[in-house]
Amino acid sequence: MRTVKHPEERKNDILNAAQVLFSTKGYQQTTIIDILKAVGIAKGTFYYYFTSKEEVMDAIIDRIIKADIIVAKRIAADPNLPVVDKLFHIIMAQSPKQGSNKQGMIEQFHQPSNAEMHQKSLIKAIKELSPVLADVIQQGVEKGTFQTKYPQETVEFLLASAQVIFDEGLFQWTAEESIHRALAFIDLLESSLHAEKGSFSFLLKRLTGEGDENNQ
Amino acid sequence: MRTVKHPEERKNDILNAAQVLFSTKGYQQTTIIDILKAVGIAKGTFYYYFTSKEEVMDAIIDRIIKADIIVAKRIAADPNLPVVDKLFHIIMAQSPKQGSNKQGMIEQFHQPSNAEMHQKSLIKAIKELSPVLADVIQQGVEKGTFQTKYPQETVEFLLASAQVIFDEGLFQWTAEESIHRALAFIDLLESSLHAEKGSFSFLLKRLTGEGDENNQ
Numbered sequence: 231m232r233t234v235k236h237p238e239e240r241k242n243d244i245l246n247a248a249q250v251l252f253s254t255k256g257y258q259q260t261t262i263i264d265i266l267k268a269v270g271i272a273k274g275t276f277y278y279y280f281t282s283k284e285e286v287m288d289a290i291i292d293r294i295i296k297a298d299i300i301v302a303k304r305i306a307a308d309p310n311l312p313v314v315d316k317l318f319h320i321i322m323a324q325s326p327k328q329g330s331n332k333q334g335m336i337e338q339f340h341q342p343s344n345a346e347m348h349q350k351s352l353i354k355a356i357k358e359l360s361p362v363l364a365d366v367i368q369q370g371v372e373k374g375t376f377q378t379k380y381p382q383e384t385v386e387f388l389l390a391s392a393q394v395i396f397d398e399g400l401f402q403w404t405a406e407e408s409i410h411r412a413l414a415f416i417d418l419l420e421s422s423l424h425a426e427k428g429s430f431s432f433l434l435k436r437l438t439g440e441g442d443e444n445n446q
Numbered sequence: 447m448r449t450v451k452h453p454e455e456r457k458n459d460i461l462n463a464a465q466v467l468f469s470t471k472g473y474q475q476t477t478i479i480d481i482l483k484a485v486g487i488a489k490g491t492f493y494y495y496f497t498s499k500e501e502v503m504d505a506i507i508d509r510i511i512k513a514d515i516i517v518a519k520r521i522a523a524d525p526n527l528p529v530v531d532k533l534f535h536i537i538m539a540q541s542p543k544q545g546s547n548k549q550g551m552i553e554q555f556h557q558p559s560n561a562e563m564h565q566k567s568l569i570k571a572i573k574e575l576s577p578v579l580a581d582v583i584q585q586g587v588e589k590g591t592f593q594t595k596y597p598q599e600t601v602e603f604l605l606a607s608a609q610v611i612f613d614e615g616l617f618q619w620t621a622e623e624s625i626h627r628a629l630a631f632i633d634l635l636e637s638s639l640h641a642e643k644g645s646f647s648f649l650l651k652r653l654t655g656e657g658d659e660n661n662q
Contacts, residue, residue, distance in 0.1 A: 345562035353616050383630030391607035400569050414599030421637045 253334020291351045302362045313370035340399025360385045377424035412437035464502045469550020507567045518578045529586035556615025576601045593640035628653035
């Protein structure tokens, strides 16, 4: 007997299967036929939800970013956490788990042929994450931990620069170069937010990739 | 009688013709046949220099960035110019002239299908321009105008963030949003380089697109 699934559930099944295929087989190498087979649905069912493979990828990116934003907002709203700790937890929560589908997606973005997708996800991440981080910065301004006239805009510049410079697909830094960039970025955060020296030292490990296996 | 041209000259003819075609007709819409016709050469001559249309585009990007770097280096080496003026002139020299081929190229990068090319040119510009700007920042550090432990790395972050946030293809800011980002970026420059307040106010016009028609 065929199971009748709720449309949202069916859509999620397609996204789950496609995400696994994209991160294991590769986006370019995955066909819509592969997705149909993996979900066990007919072509018509697929086209009821999506018009192309690209649209599936867009929906996967949206879903990953939305999930990140939910976590980030929860942390930002915690009344008991100091602002620097909030930033720490939000940034750490963005890191993909080793071997996760999110990590697989990021590897796909590093293929030159997927540059358009990479660009879309970069812009989307800046647009969605910046207001949440700006809210935390603003809390810090009110508490006197930070000082800036432009929380929203400063966060946008910081996010954009970090996403470009620390992207392993765009720049292949040596270990030493990577440490210098991490130190410089920490310095940039502290100076732009007029934060106390050392406030962002927690980022050193995160940015140089050390201790990534311990991420949540 | 056929003119025998020097290989470098012939190569430049191809690049010139392709650049005009790419910026008028569009990169996607231009075929290799169009380029052959415009230069008046045979297919074999084209393939002697390039293996694909993409390679022609790469060479055009290289040529634009190289020309910018020559100008930037000349300004950086001027012993009579104060460091802030050097930065002013280098940044202003990067702006494409209205109606120039460079401007046409930038418009091509804004097509989503040209994201790979856009990304390549962004990375190349950061890699090539950052050492020249870092040299000027270092001169400023020695003169006491600026203060930073990481001139090279800080310049990379600043260039990367500006290239993303001020890219009209990636973000469509309203006039007001654009002014806020310009003010925030000026603030970011001044705080990260510990420069005197107002040092980078000259950028306001440049970043909000005002007065672009007067650019050299």
